Amino acid sequence: MTNLDITLLLFEYLIFPGFLFSSGLGILLLGLRRKFRARIQGRRGPPILQPLYDLLKLLVKEDIEPATANKTAYKLAPILSFASVTLVSALIPIGYYVPQLSFTGDIILIFYFLSMLVFAVIIGGSSSSNPYSAVSAARFATMLIVFELPLVFTIATMAVWSKSLMLINIVSVKKFRIESLILLPIAIAYLFYIMAKLHLNPFSIPVAETEILEGIYVEYTGRKLALFELSHAIEFSVLTSLFIDFFVPLPDMGWVTIIIHVVLCILLAILITFIEAIFARIRIDQFVKIFGVYVNLLAILGFIIVLFLMGW
Amino acid sequence: MSRISSSLLKRSIWVYHLNTGSCNGCDIEIVAALTPRFDAERFGVRLVGTPRHADVILVTGPVTIQTIDKVKRIYEQTPEPKLVVAVGTCACTGGLFKGSYSIKGPVNKVFPVDYYIMGCPPRPHNILKGILEAVNLFKKRGDKK
Numbered sequence A: 001m002t003n004l005d006i007t008l009l010l011f012e013y014l015i016f017p018g019f020l021f022s023s024g025l026g027i028l029l030l031g032l033r034r035k036f037r038a039r040i041q042g043r044r045g046p047p048i049l050q051p052l053y054d055l056l057k058l059l060v061k062e063d064i065e066p067a068t069a070n071k072t073a074y075k076l077a078p079i080l081s082f083a084s085v086t087l088v089s090a091l092i093p094i095g096y097y098v099p100q101l102s103f104t105g106d107i108i109l110i111f112y113f114l115s116m117l118v119f120a121v122i123i124g125g126s127s128s129s130n131p132y133s134a135v136s137a138a139r140f141a142t143m144l145i146v147f148e149l150p151l152v153f154t155i156a157t158m159a160v161w162s163k164s165l166m167l168i169n170i171v172s173v174k175k176f177r178i179e180s181l182i183l184l185p186i187a188i189a190y191l192f193y194i195m196a197k198l199h200l201n202p203f204s205i206p207v208a209e210t211e212i213l214e215g216i217y218v219e220y221t222g223r224k225l226a227l228f229e230l231s232h233a234i235e236f237s238v239l240t241s242l243f244i245d246f247f248v249p250l251p252d253m254g255w256v257t258i259i260i261h262v263v264l265c266i267l268l269a270i271l272i273t274f275i276e277a278i279f280a281r282i283r284i285d286q287f288v289k290i291f292g293v294y295v296n297l298l299a300i301l302g303f304i305i306v307l308f309l310m311g312w
Numbered sequence B: 001m002s003r004i005s006s007s008l009l010k011r012s013i014w015v016y017h018l019n020t021g022s023c024n025g026c027d028i029e030i031v032a033a034l035t036p037r038f039d040a041e042r043f044g045v046r047l048v049g050t051p052r053h054a055d056v057i058l059v060t061g062p063v064t065i066q067t068i069d070k071v072k073r074i075y076e077q078t079p080e081p082k083l084v085v086a087v088g089t090c091a092c093t094g095g096l097f098k099g100s101y102s103i104k105g106p107v108n109k110v111f112p113v114d115y116y117i118m119g120c121p122p123r124p125h126n127i128l129k130g131i132l133e134a135v136n137l138f139k140k141r142g143d144k145k
Helices: A006-016 A019-042 A049-061 A071-092 A105-129 A131-146 A149-162 A167-173 A176-198 A220-245 A255-278 A282-311 B003-013 B025-033 B065-079 B090-091 B124-133 B136-142
Strands: B013-019 B045-047 B056-060 B083-087 B116-119
Touching: A006 A019, A006 A071, A019 A049, A019 A071, A019 A220, A019 A255, A049 A220, A049 B003, A071 A105, A071 A220, A105 A131, A105 A149, A105 A167, A105 A220, A105 A255, A131 A149, A131 A176, A131 A282, A131 B045, A149 A167, A149 A176, A149 A282, A167 A220, A176 A220, A176 A255, A176 A282, A176 B090, A220 A255, A255 B013, B003 B013, B003 B136, B013 B065, B013 B124, B025 B083, B025 B124, B056 B065, B056 B124, B083 B090, B083 B124, B090 B116, B116 B124
Parallel strands: B013 B045, B013 B056, B056 B083, B083 B116
Antiparallel strands: none
C-alpha cells in the first residue's frame, strides 16, 4: 500500500479491471441478455451492440431537469452511482490479475460500495419529484432491507472458507475438491442476490415499466440517464465477475484464465437471462416473503454448514 | 457531428405512444406492431413509458378539447431531437371527426408533425415502416435545437 505506482493505478482504474474493460463486458452481457431473451421468445432480437447504441444516442439527447426537482441531489445521484461502481470494478480480480489497490478487507469495501449504488438510485428517484419515481424509490428501499443479506453471508462464508478477507486470496484458495460442493447453497443465494440487485425479471419490482413506467428513471434524460445505464452495465459485469471469483475454481494460466473468466461471465449471464425470461414479475410483498425468508435462510444455512465444516 | 448523431438516432428508437382521444383502434395496431410477431426490437425500437426517454412520439386520434393541454405538455416534456409521427386518419386529417365542435383538429394544428401514417387503422407493417422511415428525417432536419 505504501508505494503505489500512479500510472499503473490509472491504468487499472480506467482500463483493465476498471472502467473500460468492465463497461465493455457489461455492455456485451446486456446485449447478449436482450438477444438471448428474444431468442427464447421466438424473435430475432436486437443486434448484440444495441445497449451501446442506446447509450451513445442518449449522449446526443437534450438534458432536461424538472423544475420542481431537488437540483443538487438530482445531479449528484448518477455521478455517485457511476463513481462507486467504477471503483468496485477496479478492485475486482479478473482471472488471477491482482489489482494494485487490493488490501486485507477489500471485500468489505466492495460490499459498501455495491450498497452505495442502490442508495444513489434511491436518492435520484426521490429527488426528481415524480410520483412514479417516489413509489419506485420506496419499493427499492423496501427491497434493500432484505436483499443485501445474501451478499453479507456470501462474504462471511468466503472469508471463513479461505481464512482471509482479501479477495485475491479467496480467488487463489479455490481448488477442485469434493468438499467445495458445500458452497452450493451460498452460491444459489448469491445468484438470487445478483438478480435482485440488477432488478431482473422476477424481482424487477422497482423498475416495473408496465406499472410505474421504469420507476426511478422516469424524469432522467440524456447524459444522466446514460450514466445510470452505464453503471447498470458495469454492475452486471462486476456482480458476475464476483460470482466467478467466489465460486468457480480456475487454474492459474495468466491471460488464458482471464479469457476463461470472461466466457464464464457470459455463460452465467445466459443462465440469469434464462431465469429472467421464464418468470413473471412478483409483487413487493411476495418479494419480501420469498426473498426475506427462503433465500436468506438458504444463505444462513450455507454459512452455518461452512462454519461447522471448517471446525469452528 | 450531426451526421454521427443522426446515424445514432436511427439505430436506437425509443417510442412513446400518445393517445389524444382516439377510438383505440390505432392503439391496438401500435401494440400489435411491437409484438414478437413483428419484432420491432430488432431495429432498436423500444416502447418507453415516459416522454422523457422518447425519440419518436406516436400520436393517435384527433386532438379533443379535453386532452389538448396534456398533449401540449407531453410534447414539451420530450427532449430534443424528437420526431412526431401521426398514426391513423384521425391524427393525420381529423378523419371522421373533421369539423366537429369537440376536437381541436388534426395533430398538426397543435404541434408540428414530421410523418403521417394513414389508415383506419393502419396495419402494423405500415406503422413499423413509418417509424423506420421517419427516423431518416433526423438527418434532414439537422440540429433544429
